[in-house]
Amino acid sequence: MADAQCLCGALKLMLREPSKLVVACHCLACQRRTGSPFSVGAFYAINTVEISGGATEFVHVGDSGSRVRIYFCPTCGSTIYWKPDALPSMIGVAVGALAVPDFPAPALSIFERSKHHWVQFDGEVEHFQEGAMRKYSPDLTRRSDSR
Numbered sequence: 001m002a003d004a005q006c007l008c009g010a011l012k013l014m015l016r017e018p019s020k021l022v023v024a025c026h027c028l029a030c031q032r033r034t035g036s037p038f039s040v041g042a043f044y045a046i047n048t049v050e051i052s053g054g055a056t057e058f059v060h061v062g063d064s065g066s067r068v069r070i071y072f073c074p075t076c077g078s079t080i081y082w083k084p085d086a087l088p089s090m091i092g093v094a095v096g097a098l099a100v101p102d103f104p105a106p107a108l109s110i111f112e113r114s115k116h117h118w119v120q121f122d123g124e125v126e127h128f129q130e131g132a133m134r135k136y137s138p139d140l141t142r143r144s145d146s147r
């Protein structure tokens with residue numbers, strides 16, 4: 001399957017299975033992390049991803065109090081992947097690090113309350129003013145209908 005890598009190529013991810021979900025996030029933390037007006041992450045089952053090369057870990061505590069471990073290349077600084085403590089079986093991968101322009105579009109657009117006004121997505125996207133964790137079950141493979 002696809003591979004993701006940092007700009008200098010020292011940090012690489014081999015992705016053996018397709019992504020479970022692609023999410024665009026407009027939160028201010030993602031804006032600062034990426035230097036871009038929004039981030040797009042693809043979530044994979046953690047046991048299907050092989051990581052090679054060293055990464056520096058930064059732990060970000062979100063407004064909700066939940067932690068996300070963010071990993072970046074110590075040489076070139078690219079953010080390649082992250083592990084949300086709330087989703088221990090998943091790994092988020094920066095879609096830009098895949099460099100595959102025909103990668104599937106985001107299915108969810110979250111934290112739109114801080115979305116830049118000119119950002120718009122075509123097609124079928126579910127919109128959320130805040131996060132969508134309550135709506136989606138932890139393994140991200142199906143919606144939680146428990147409430």
Ligand SMILES: [Zn+2]
Nearest residue numbers: 006008073076
């Ligand atoms: Zn690098």
Ligand SMILES: [Zn+2]
Nearest residue numbers: 025026027030
């Ligand atoms: Zn975010």
